[in-house]
Amino acid sequence: MAAASGPNLLAGQLVRFCGELREEGLAVGTAEILDSLAAVEQVPWSDREQFRGALAATLAKSQEDRRLFDLVFDRWFFRAAELEAIERDREGAARGEGAAGGEGDGDRIDIDELSELIRQAIADGDDARMGDLAQLAVAAFGRRGEGSGVVGVDVQRIRRSLGLTPGSAPGAGGSEDVELDREGVRRFESHLRRELERELIERTGKLPPARPLADLDRALPTNPAQDLAAVHRSVAMLKRRLATLGTEQRGRRRGRIVDVRRTMRASLETGGVPLRLRYRPKRPRRPEIYVLCDVSTSVTSASVFFLSVLHALHDSFRKLRSFVFIERISEVTEIFERERDFTKISERISRDGGVADISGYTDYGRVWLEFLEEISADLDPRSTVIVLGDARTNGRDPHAAAFARLTERAGRTFWLNPEPRLYWNYGDSVMAAYEPHTTEAFECWTTKHLEHFVDVVARP
Amino acid sequence: MDGLEESRSALEEAGYLADDATALVSHLARRLDKPVLVEGPAGVGKTELAKALARATGRELIRLQCYEGLDEAKALYEWNYRKQLLRIQAEASAADPDGAAPGDAVMEDIFGEEFLLTRPLLAAIASREPVVLLIDEIDKTDQEFEAMLLEVLSDFQISIPELGVVEAQTMPLVLLTSNNSRELTEALKRRCLYLWLDYPAVEREVEIVRLHAPDLDEQLARRLVEVVGMVRELDLKKPPSIAESIDWARALLLLGVEQIDADTFARTMSIIVKHRTDLDLVAERVGMRLPAAPRAAAPGDAATAG
Numbered sequence: 125m126a127a128a129s130g131p132n133l134l135a136g137q138l139v140r141f142c143g144e145l146r147e148e149g150l151a152v153g154t155a156e157i158l159d160s161l162a163a164v165e166q167v168p169w170s171d172r173e174q175f176r177g178a179l180a181a182t183l184a185k186s187q188e189d190r191r192l193f194d195l196v197f198d199r200w201f202f203r204a205a206e207l208e209a210i211e212r213d214r215e216g217a218a219r220g221e222g223a224a225g226g227e228g229d230g231d232r233i234d235i236d237e238l239s240e241l242i243r244q245a246i247a248d249g250d251d252a253r254m255g256d257l258a259q260l261a262v263a264a265f266g267r268r269g270e271g272s273g274v275v276g277v278d279v280q281r282i283r284r285s286l287g288l289t290p291g292s293a294p295g296a297g298g299s300e301d302v303e304l305d306r307e308g309v310r311r312f313e314s315h316l317r318r319e320l321e322r323e324l325i326e327r328t329g330k331l332p333p334a335r336p337l338a339d340l341d342r343a344l345p346t347n348p349a350q351d352l353a354a355v356h357r358s359v360a361m362l363k364r365r366l367a368t369l370g371t372e373q374r375g376r377r378r379g380r381i382v383d384v385r386r387t388m389r390a391s392l393e394t395g396g397v398p399l400r401l402r403y404r405p406k407r408p409r410r411p412e413i414y415v416l417c418d419v420s421t422s423v424t425s426a427s428v429f430f431l432s433v434l435h436a437l438h439d440s441f442r443k444l445r446s447f448v449f450i451e452r453i454s455e456v457t458e459i460f461e462r463e464r465d466f467t468k469i470s471e472r473i474s475r476d477g478g479v480a481d482i483s484g485y486t487d488y489g490r491v492w493l494e495f496l497e498e499i500s501a502d503l504d505p506r507s508t509v510i511v512l513g514d515a516r517t518n519g520r521d522p523h524a525a526a527f528a529r530l531t532e533r534a535g536r537t538f539w540l541n542p543e544p545r546l547y548w549n550y551g552d553s554v555m556a557a558y559e560p561h562t563t564e565a566f567e568c569w570t571t572k573h574l575e576h577f578v579d580v581v582a583r584p
Numbered sequence: 585m586d587g588l589e590e591s592r593s594a595l596e597e598a599g600y601l602a603d604d605a606t607a608l609v610s611h612l613a614r615r616l617d618k619p620v621l622v623e624g625p626a627g628v629g630k631t632e633l634a635k636a637l638a639r640a641t642g643r644e645l646i647r648l649q650c651y652e653g654l655d656e657a658k659a660l661y662e663w664n665y666r667k668q669l670l671r672i673q674a675e676a677s678a679a680d681p682d683g684a685a686p687g688d689a690v691m692e693d694i695f696g697e698e699f700l701l702t703r704p705l706l707a708a709i710a711s712r713e714p715v716v717l718l719i720d721e722i723d724k725t726d727q728e729f730e731a732m733l734l735e736v737l738s739d740f741q742i743s744i745p746e747l748g749v750v751e752a753q754t755m756p757l758v759l760l761t762s763n764n765s766r767e768l769t770e771a772l773k774r775r776c777l778y779l780w781l782d783y784p785a786v787e788r789e790v791e792i793v794r795l796h797a798p799d800l801d802e803q804l805a806r807r808l809v810e811v812v813g814m815v816r817e818l819d820l821k822k823p824p825s826i827a828e829s830i831d832w833a834r835a836l837l838l839l840g841v842e843q844i845d846a847d848t849f850a851r852t853m854s855i856i857v858k859h860r861t862d863l864d865l866v867a868e869r870v871g872m873r874l875p876a877a878p879r880a881a882a883p884g885d886a887a888t889a890g
Contacts, residue, residue, distance in 0.1 A: 153774060155774050155775075156774060159616070159618065159777075163612050163777075166612055166615045167588070167612075174588070174604075177605055177608045177609070178608060180778075181605075181609045181777040181778055181779060182612075182777060182778075184778060185621070185773040185778045186623075187623075187780055
């Protein structure tokens with residue numbers, strides 16, 4: 125490639141790369157593209173991590189963005205490597221195998237050499253190199269047409285043909301006496317697996333040239349062990365936003381109401397002439413909130429998230445009562461108020477909640493009836509009811525009328541459904557029966573959805 | 585300070601151990617003249633980075649601490665109206681004893697640079713020497729203030745209606761820090777490079793602690809950082825920052841402690857944990873896991889403490 129076309133070529137590639145980022149929902153403007161071009165000129169192109177860092181600093185402007193950026197970056201460069209490998213093959217065939225073009229790295233590496241390099245990388249514990257080598261290995265085996273298409277099988281197949289057995293000394297070459305430790309091989313396997321999975325995505329996603337990252341890839345982290353902290357971080361952010369919302373309203377002169385009693389009292393100073401008007405202080409709306417949270421197995425993954433939302437809400441609203449339900453309903457306000465530790469709360473709820481009866485399947489109808497009976501006297505137009513659940517009744521009577529009565533008594537009713545809107549009313553979901561009675565129903569399976577919802581609730 | 589490695593070692597000399605991303609972004613910021621938005625949990629050294637950059641580049645540090653209700657009079661500039669008033673009176677009594685209104689000349693005069701009180705942003709822009717400008721905790725301000733910053737950050741200039749546009753004499757190195765307590769506007773983010781700082785890995789934090797408490801035994805430093813890491817894992821109101829690890833290390837040095845056992849931890853943990861509820865939680869979760877105090881060490885400890 126001619127040197128003169130270098131910058132233009134790079135610019136074109138970058139613009140296309142940014143295009144992919146945009147498709148994944150990152151806000152990448154022309155200004156960012158220009159910045160990123162300027163930034164990559166400042167770092168050596170040969171260092172992939174620095175190149176990635178320079179791009180990320182200019183293109184990904186939040187942690188969430190950075191996560192997506194890394195996914196897209198890996199995808200992009202995997203494809204680039206593949207493309208290059210194919211092109212080199214073609215060139216090689218045209219030139220004839222023996223033609224030495226003067227550049228060593230253009231040559232294809234044979235399996236023994238590759239195996240030796242991988243051993244070295246494992247021994248050094250060099251993760252970046254392992255990743256590169258895994259990519260090479262996958263590309264090499266892909267060309268030999270030995271892939272079975274099943275990731276797990278292929279990982280083992282590649283590992284075996286590279287002769288990487290934990291504890292073994294290198295075979296024929298024998299130049300070095302590095303013993304492969306189990307841990308290192310396992311790490312390399314995970315690299316292989318990643319590459320294969322990525323390749324699989326590429327292969328199956330051939331029709332659209334680059335399959336968008338599955339929405340669920342960036343949905344809420346749902347595995348409690350995996351990333352509860354991430355959920356908490358975002359909820360903590362919401363909490364602070366809720367806390368400051370009230371102050372924004374203060375000091376606005378619009379819609380103030382004259383407090384007659386205080387005005388009269390103040391007028392005594394001026395001999396009974398009401399010179400100064402006194403206004404009623406405008407208090408931010410502190411709604412009474414009733415939260416009903418489904419904790420059955422069909423929403424297991426979501427309920428961890430929902431419980432942590434509840435947890436955070438309890439810190440921000442004084443008048444908040446929470447209930448969990450499966451077949452029956454049970455108030456857990458007290459547990460939330462006493463315990464600060466999240467894991468303890470979920471333990472206690474599963475132990476003392478007493479919400480599962482016989483089957484362990486959700487019975488929405490019965491829950492409404494019980495809720496009406498216990499609580500409805502307390503509901504008034506100032507109260508807000510929030511239901512967290514998937515509206516899957518397992519074929520039982522939805523008792524929409526009871527729900528309607530409940531929503532009539534409460535001022536506002538919101539429904540947060542952890543399933544994408546697309547799945548509502550499929551199978552045993554009876555969302556359609558409830559939705560007309562709610563003030564608004566939301567799908568809520570990412571933090572973005574949650575933020576949107578909080579904006580609505582906190583609106584005065 | 586040209587290459588990437590040079591910027592890293594300059595930061596290190598200034599007492600800041602930067603990781604790859606930090607070194608890269610601060611290098612880029614200098615080369616591209618772009619402001620940097622630094623986000624991360626409290627106490628990971630965001631502000632310290634700005635100070636270290638100032639030391640490393642030998643520039644003056646100008647700091648603007650943000651808070652709710654910060655306005656342009658406190659951030660940009662303000663007219664020194666007392667001085668203006670004096671000038672008008674002096675002018676009026678000297679030139680025209682008949683008491684006629686002061687002329688246009690005075691009007692023009694009193695909106696000159698000498699009547700301008702410079703606030704941090706204007707000071708950074710107008711400085712003749714290149715400076716490091718730190719806009720700390722930008723997330724504490726209102727959105728309106730962010731909008732006002734845009735002119736400064738993208739064009740490095742400030743328009744003063746009465747005076748005209750003040751352009752930067754030299755390119756300041758700008759750092760904005762945020763604890764992520766609210767989303768910043770897209771417009772602001774667009775103008776900045778982004779850097780996410782997180783708690784450092786164990787190795788790096790050991791280095792940092794040893795840098796600031798050089799007399800501390802390496803083994804002890806490692807143990808200390810591990811314990812702090814354990815504390816950070818818990819769901820606390822305020823997880824311990826790097827500065828607090830350093831404080832703790834210094835305290836242990838003062839007490840002459842050789843090993844972190846349950847007893848020492850109980851006595852000194854208030855240095856890293858600062859909430860009533862957190863204290864209970866940490867004592868229960870972390871304190872229990874530490875080895876009990878060995879018999880021999882107890883009298884020695886008591887002596888140093890007393």
